[in-house]
Amino acid sequence: DQQVKQNSPSLSVQEGRISILNCDYTNSMFDYFLWYKKYPAEGPTFLISISSIKDKNEDGRFTVFLNKSAKHLSLHIVPSQPGDSAVYFCAASEAGNTPLVFGKGTRLSVIA
Amino acid sequence: GAGVSQSPSNKVTEKGKDVELRCDPISGHTALYWYRQRLGQGLEFLIYFQGNSAPDKSGLPSDRFSAERTGESVSTLTIQRTQQEDSAVYLCASRRTNTEAFFGQGTRLTVV
Numbered sequence: 074d075q076q077v078k079q080n081s082p083s084l085s086v087q088e089g090r091i092s093i094l095n096c097d098y099t100n101s102m103f104d105y106f107l108w109y110k111k112y113p114a115e116g117p118t119f120l121i122s123i124s125s126i127k128d129k130n131e132d133g134r135f136t137v138f139l140n141k142s143a144k145h146l147s148l149h150i151v152p153s154q155p156g157d158s159a160v161y162f163c164a165a166s167e168a169g170n171t172p173l174v175f176g177k178g179t180r181l182s183v184i185a
Numbered sequence: 186g187a188g189v190s191q192s193p194s195n196k197v198t199e200k201g202k203d204v205e206l207r208c209d210p211i212s213g214h215t216a217l218y219w220y221r222q223r224l225g226q227g228l229e230f231l232i233y234f235q236g237n238s239a240p241d242k243s244g245l246p247s248d249r250f251s252a253e254r255t256g257e258s259v260s261t262l263t264i265q266r267t268q269q270e271d272s273a274v275y276l277c278a279s280r281r282t283n284t285e286a287f288f289g290q291g292t293r294l295t296v297v
Binding site for chain 1: 189191218220226227228230233241244276278282283285286287288289290291293
């Protein structure tokens with residue numbers, strides 16, 4: 074029973090365009106959401122997070138949107154760059170230091 | 186260093202042997218997590234330590250897996266009588282309360 078789902082295993086985007094990565098969750102107790110980026114042979118690197126009291130958080134080219142009623146969040150990268158090519162994981166947790174539950178990841182390829 | 190450190194970075198072992206993986210978390214991080222990532226899969230939660238509380242072992246796949254943590258410092262993950270399906274990258278992460286988790290580089294375990 075997957076509590077965090079990333080339904081697109083891969084995504085290709087032209088350099089300079091917007092990349093939109095989607096994530097759905099089922100656990101209504103989740104109140105903290107994160108996106109991680111992973112290159113081959115490296116550990117995941119934190120990108121951006123959002124708490125359930127917000128619906129948007131922005132950091133440079135990265136923006137995360139949260140729709141609690143739909144149990145959906147998305148990561149927007151604009152403009153996309155070739156260096157953004159990696160696997161992106163969505164993660165969620167309940168309040169406090171509970172385990173982060175990860176999706177299966179979406180492989181983003183930004184084509185020059 | 187200031188990050189999460191894992192050792193060894195790579196381990197090749199024969200089926201049936203025991204292995205021990207080590208994680209040095211970031212100083213001051215009360216929570217420590219072990220995850221594993223099999224080839225082509227997402228991050229699978231294994232075990233979670235929070236301060237001096239009893240660990241959450243709900244993700245351990247079998248009784249061949251165990252982990253220890255001394256206070257808020259080093260953790261070791263032990264796999265006894267390794268099987269080929271244990272081959273994966275084992276990732277350790279640490280975090281403070283309600284913040285992002287920081288991951289180590291991982292240990293790539295190959296059981297031959």
